[in-house]
Amino acid sequence: MSSAVEAVYIFNQNNDCILEHVYRSRPPTARTLLPLYQKYPKPRPSVINLPDLNPPTILFSLIHANLLFLSTASTDVEPLFVLEFLHRIVDVLEDFIGAPLLANKIESSYDVVAQLLGEMCDAGSVCNTEPNALRDNVDIPGWMDKLLGGVGLPGNAPSTLPSRGLKQQLQLNPSTSGPAIPWRRANVRHTSNELYVDILETLHVTLAPSGRPLAAIANGSIAFTSKISGVPDLLLTLSASGGKLGLEKAIELPVFHPCVRLARWKERPGELSFVPPDGKFMLAGYEVDLMPSVHDLNSWSNAKLQLPLSIEVDKSLGQVGTEFEVRLSIHNTFPGAAPSSLAPPRPGLSSRGSGTSTPVFGASSSSSPMLQDVVVTIPIPITVRNVLDLRPSRGEAYFTASESVVEWRLPSKAAASPGVATLRCTIVGPLTDDESDDLMNGFHSDAARAGDYDENEDAYQSERPEPSKASTARDNQQDSRDDRKVTQNAALMPSSASVSFSVKGWLASGIKVDGIVIDTRKSRGLGEGVKPYKGVKYLTVSRKGIETRC
Numbered sequence: 449m450s451s452a453v454e455a456v457y458i459f460n461q462n463n464d465c466i467l468e469h470v471y472r473s474r475p476p477t478a479r480t481l482l483p484l485y486q487k488y489p490k491p492r493p494s495v496i497n498l499p500d501l502n503p504p505t506i507l508f509s510l511i512h513a514n515l516l517f518l519s520t521a522s523t524d525v526e527p528l529f530v531l532e533f534l535h536r537i538v539d540v541l542e543d544f545i546g547a548p549l550l551a552n553k554i555e556s557s558y559d560v561v562a563q564l565l566g567e568m569c570d571a572g573s574v575c576n577t578e579p580n581a582l583r584d585n586v587d588i589p590g591w592m593d594k595l596l597g598g599v600g601l602p603g604n605a606p607s608t609l610p611s612r613g614l615k616q617q618l619q620l621n622p623s624t625s626g627p628a629i630p631w632r633r634a635n636v637r638h639t640s641n642e643l644y645v646d647i648l649e650t651l652h653v654t655l656a657p658s659g660r661p662l663a664a665i666a667n668g669s670i671a672f673t674s675k676i677s678g679v680p681d682l683l684l685t686l687s688a689s690g691g692k693l694g695l696e697k698a699i700e701l702p703v704f705h706p707c708v709r710l711a712r713w714k715e716r717p718g719e720l721s722f723v724p725p726d727g728k729f730m731l732a733g734y735e736v737d738l739m740p741s742v743h744d745l746n747s748w749s750n751a752k753l754q755l756p757l758s759i760e761v762d763k764s765l766g767q768v769g770t771e772f773e774v775r776l777s778i779h780n781t782f783p784g785a786a787p788s789s790l791a792p793p794r795p796g797l798s799s800r801g802s803g804t805s806t807p808v809f810g811a812s813s814s815s816s817p818m819l820q821d822v823v824v825t826i827p828i829p830i831t832v833r834n835v836l837d838l839r840p841s842r843g844e845a846y847f848t849a850s851e852s853v854v855e856w857r858l859p860s861k862a863a864a865s866p867g868v869a870t871l872r873c874t875i876v877g878p879l880t881d882d883e884s885d886d887l888m889n890g891f892h893s894d895a896a897r898a899g900d901y902d903e904n905e906d907a908y909q910s911e912r913p914e915p916s917k918a919s920t921a922r923d924n925q926q927d928s929r930d931d932r933k934v935t936q937n938a939a940l941m942p943s944s945a946s947v948s949f950s951v952k953g954w955l956a957s958g959i960k961v962d963g964i965v966i967d968t969r970k971s972r973g974l975g976e977g978v979k980p981y982k983g984v985k986y987l988t989v990s991r992k993g994i995e996t997r998c
Contacts, residue, residue: 646985647671818860
């Protein structure tokens with residue numbers, strides 16, 4: 449199976465093609481591909497087979513920042529290969545022309561974008577996607593070139609990249625530049641040496657109506673920022689509760705940047721040995737199964753899932769079942785909470801000086817983890833006309849009819865207090881035929897509410913039933929009518945509720961960084977006595993990730 453990319457197309461938010469880069473063959477034009485892509489309903493698949501084209505073509509798509517990226521292949525190709533190439537294009541463009549990635553940035557920097565696409569793929573074969581290596585091959589115009597080009601003069605400003613003579617000198621002195629590394633630029637110099645680790649975990653938890661966990665997964669990513677001179681050789685040590693076995697159980701399906709030495713990880717799990725690229729990059733990713741053991745499931749609790757909050761929904765409340773209540777239990781307990789920053793908060797470069805501060809890993813921090821950005825989302829069936837009388841005990845709630853969703857937002861102060869917060873709502877169902885006729889006539893019949901009216905009934909009959917029997921009959925009739933309404937309104941109740949939040953300084957998996965060590969024997973060009981500034985941050989987020997079924 450070959451890995452041939454034929455072309456790349458970029459469309460703006462108005463579906464106008466702003467870039468078309470052809471690598472090989474004669475792929476379809478952008479005007480031909482766009483209608484074939486848009487005929488599929490949303491959400492459109494990332495891989496689409498187009499057998500009607502000549503030759504039959506496979507279309508790959510990626511949507512990022514309101515931009516549509518398309519790529520084609522007329523031969524057998526690995527789908528993940530092309531999709532990953534599109535993601536690399538997005539990352540490289542954001543690195544070179546800035547994030548967020550906008551259409552006007554691509555159009556104004558077309559010369560840079562064209563060079564990047566040509567360097568990343570040659571005749572359909574992907575060859576170089578590392579930003580640090582691309583900076584040595586792609587000429588980025590400086591501000592003087594842009595100024596002279598704006599008045600119609602050729603740019604004569606010196607290039608910001610190393611000249612060929614300097615490259616030859618570095619090759620003659622390998623001790624100063626270190627070995628040739630594809631992901632790291634040569635002769636890197638920084639006035640302030642800094643190393644940062646940011647670990648982010650995203651929760652995906654599904655709970656049954658009883659509260660029993662059905663699935664609980666945390667997807668983690670380790671972002672590393674290296675601003676250090678020369679060619680450093682680093683060792684990052686991770687740990688978790690339970691020691692080595694606990695770490696192996698916590699980190700499942702790990703993926704690493706090419707700079708990580710896999711042999712060291714397999715020999716000693718938890719140790720990442722690598723020569724980092726210059727700047728920020730994704731060092732590793734992993735998946736953590738938060739589900740308790742089978743024994744613990746018999747006596748389940750949200751605390752065993754290490755969740756700082758839980759959510760429950762009660763439906764069909766009220767006399768006719770038109771109300772529902774959402775209860776948000778805020779525990780504010782963070783098992784194994786790590787300090788929010790193993791170093792002082794990242795100050796500006798001016799206050800950091802030469803970057804000789806070296807904090808001790810594992811030191812305590814005055815700031816403790818706390819819930820932030822708590823939002824409860826409740827999808828409402830589209831047959832519901834309105835949601836009235838929203839009564840939150842904390843925060844504020846509102847109903848968006850266009851999206852058929854109720855959102856309940858809690859400010860940080862309200863989420864900081866442990867306890868139970870409630871939200872009670874009343875739904876308004878669709879109009880019945882009788883109600884529609886009454887509204888069109890300008891009045892609403894109250895006789896239907898009171899009961900059936902018999903025209904032949906003698907209003908002045910002498911023998912009337914006993915009040916107790918008549919009252920009992922009416923009560924039974926009313927109860928039967930209410931039961932029918934409760935059954936009808938049950939279809940209008942929400943079927944799930946999800947909660948979003950973020951916690952700084954805590955990871956659900958319990959993973960933490962024990963230390964970052966620079967191997968001075970393997971490192972080159974660091975300088976004598978360099979002690980880089982080190983910092984670690986943890987963040988756990990749930991983007992509608994904790995969902996309870998009801």
